[in-house]
Amino acid sequence: MPQPLHVNDQITVPARELRFTYARSSGPGGQNVNKLNTKARLRWAVADSPALPPAVRERFLTRYATRLNDAREFVIASERHRERGRNERDCLEKLRAMILSVVAAPTRRQRTRPSRAAVEARLAAKRKRSLRKQRRRPPSLD
Secondary structure, three states, X not given: OOOOEEOXXXXXXXXXXXXXXXXXXXXXXXXXXXOOOOEEEEEEOHHHOOOXXXXXXXXXXXHOHHHEOOOOOEEEEEOOOOOHHHHHHHHHHHHHHHHHHHHOOOOOOOOOOOOHHHHHHHHHHHHHHHHHHHHHOOOOOO
16 A cells, blocks of 8 residues: 655645556566566546645646546556566656646736837837838839
8 A cells, every 4th residue: 555645735645545556567677577567557536636725636637638547547657667666656756746846826927018119119120121121122113
């Protein structure tokens, strides 16, 4: 049974909400790669989890919607290490980093207007560029 995932002081995901499944891993491992199930796959029903505040849950589901399966479970896998326990910890650390990335609400952009001098400078530059291109044209026959 995994330990609860402590994200920060306010957020802790209980261990009963996290479910691990295991499979044979690809990559290095010698003979063990053919006989031990070391790849860890973490499943978490984040949409039903009371562990996350509603705003954080909404941002999490929006950002990581592609990682949800048909059962609305969040799935993350790790086969980086040769040992099952290290792959479990790697999954938990990845999940922790993902939750932390959506904890802080994005700041809204403060709308600004260009100053009058900036507008006039832009228009003057456009007139200058237009005049330069006009002078390149051949004279008209009129």
